[in-house]
Amino acid sequence: MPNIRELRSKRTKLGADARAIMQAAESEGRSMTGEEEARFDKLMDERDGLDRTIARAEKLDEDARAEDDLPDEGQRGGEEAMGALRAYLLGGRSVLTERQARALNAGHDPEGGFLVAPQQFVKDLLKNVDDMVQLRGLATVQQLTQAESLGVPTLDTDLNDADWTSELATGNQDDSMRFGKRELRPHPLAKRVKISRKLMRASVLNPENLVRERMAYKFGVTAEKAYMVGDGNQKPLGLFTPHADGIPTSRDVDVSTSGTGFTNVAAGNAADDLITAKYTLKGAYHKNARWLFHRLMIASIRKLKDGDGNYIWRAGLANDAPDVILDLPFLTSEFAPSTFGDGDYVGMLGDFSYYWIAEALNFEVQRLNELYAETNQLGFIGRQEADGMPVLAEAFVRLQSNDVVP
Numbered sequence: 001m002p003n004i005r006e007l008r009s010k011r012t013k014l015g016a017d018a019r020a021i022m023q024a025a026e027s028e029g030r031s032m033t034g035e036e037e038a039r040f041d042k043l044m045d046e047r048d049g050l051d052r053t054i055a056r057a058e059k060l061d062e063d064a065r066a067e068d069d070l071p072d073e074g075q076r077g078g079e080e081a082m083g084a085l086r087a088y089l090l091g092g093r094s095v096l097t098e099r100q101a102r103a104l105n106a107g108h109d110p111e112g113g114f115l116v117a118p119q120q121f122v123k124d125l126l127k128n129v130d131d132m133v134q135l136r137g138l139a140t141v142q143q144l145t146q147a148e149s150l151g152v153p154t155l156d157t158d159l160n161d162a163d164w165t166s167e168l169a170t171g172n173q174d175d176s177m178r179f180g181k182r183e184l185r186p187h188p189l190a191k192r193v194k195i196s197r198k199l200m201r202a203s204v205l206n207p208e209n210l211v212r213e214r215m216a217y218k219f220g221v222t223a224e225k226a227y228m229v230g231d232g233n234q235k236p237l238g239l240f241t242p243h244a245d246g247i248p249t250s251r252d253v254d255v256s257t258s259g260t261g262f263t264n265v266a267a268g269n270a271a272d273d274l275i276t277a278k279y280t281l282k283g284a285y286h287k288n289a290r291w292l293f294h295r296l297m298i299a300s301i302r303k304l305k306d307g308d309g310n311y312i313w314r315a316g317l318a319n320d321a322p323d324v325i326l327d328l329p330f331l332t333s334e335f336a337p338s339t340f341g342d343g344d345y346v347g348m349l350g351d352f353s354y355y356w357i358a359e360a361l362n363f364e365v366q367r368l369n370e371l372y373a374e375t376n377q378l379g380f381i382g383r384q385e386a387d388g389m390p391v392l393a394e395a396f397v398r399l400q401s402n403d404v405v406p
Helices: 004-027 034-068 078-091 098-104 119-132 134-138 197-202 207-229 270-280 295-301
Strands: 114-116 140-144 150-157 178-184 187-196 252-257 290-293 328-332 345-350 355-368 377-390 396-403
Touching: 004 034, 134 207, 134 328, 134 355, 178 355, 178 377, 187 197, 187 207, 197 377, 207 355, 207 377, 252 270, 252 345, 270 396, 290 295, 295 328
Parallel strands: 140 355, 252 396, 290 328
Antiparallel strands: 114 355, 150 178, 187 377, 290 345, 345 396, 355 377
């Protein structure tokens, strides 16, 4: 499409040609003939069309310059966008200028009260979630900007061993390798928080910090539970949910328990069982491997001794050294299993970088003005889309309670 300067030049020429027809008739002291009028009208119609085209082009240029002053949709950040979010949280959509609304709009339900949070807000929110949810910091997190889902290639059946052969031979043909694909599809996740109007007005913290901190806790709790025990139905597939597309029961190892804790008796030695679990996991994963338990499980494990009478749990002595179980660090989660019933899962060992999380970048915030008016509170709903699942079963060993008689 020609630029505005070229359009204006063409418009000037059309005007000059039309005027020349008119002046020719005037110089002869007559009116324009029918043919001249038709030519004149055609030139003026073209000129009018160019006027409309130029006006539209100028408006587009003006909008583009305004958008250049704002962050890109994929990079929604900067002080202006954060200032617009602050104004929205304090006063709602009605207080936003057109420019501020555009800073927070990304084409999602513009009439329904939702606005897309700036990227700076989202990054800080996710950082806060990482502080509350240890697993997310160890997992592989994929941020989806365009695609609706993330396919994870998997090797379902590996090749057989190589053949010893001669220099010119290539070995036997092997057709056993089979590839599959698991799919991560971000599902909607919503959480509501309530904050008193007085706190919003009087707090030394910015309102976006208040909302972000409360949402980080709410989203963190919800995500952590799903990463542990989610059933994969419109939510993440959890580590402690046996599933052919996640961690199957073939990766389970029995651990001796007494119904109230791990036990070391003649009928079963939990310390030995944990040693078995450690070496069920291939050595290649040990570098990044961690145990995962509920804090009540850790309390019981700290009392376990190996066959030589040594505690298998050891405290890290240096400031940067973690506590370890059988020389491997551990993490705890309130949503990991906490009961010792026969057949219950009681923990696991794994390289959690093979737990993948897919998140859609757009994070929407809705302000509820009147719903909590009686209690002098404001409500905020945050909406995100996320999914997660283990993508390599052999990187995990799950521990299952085997109740023995003391």
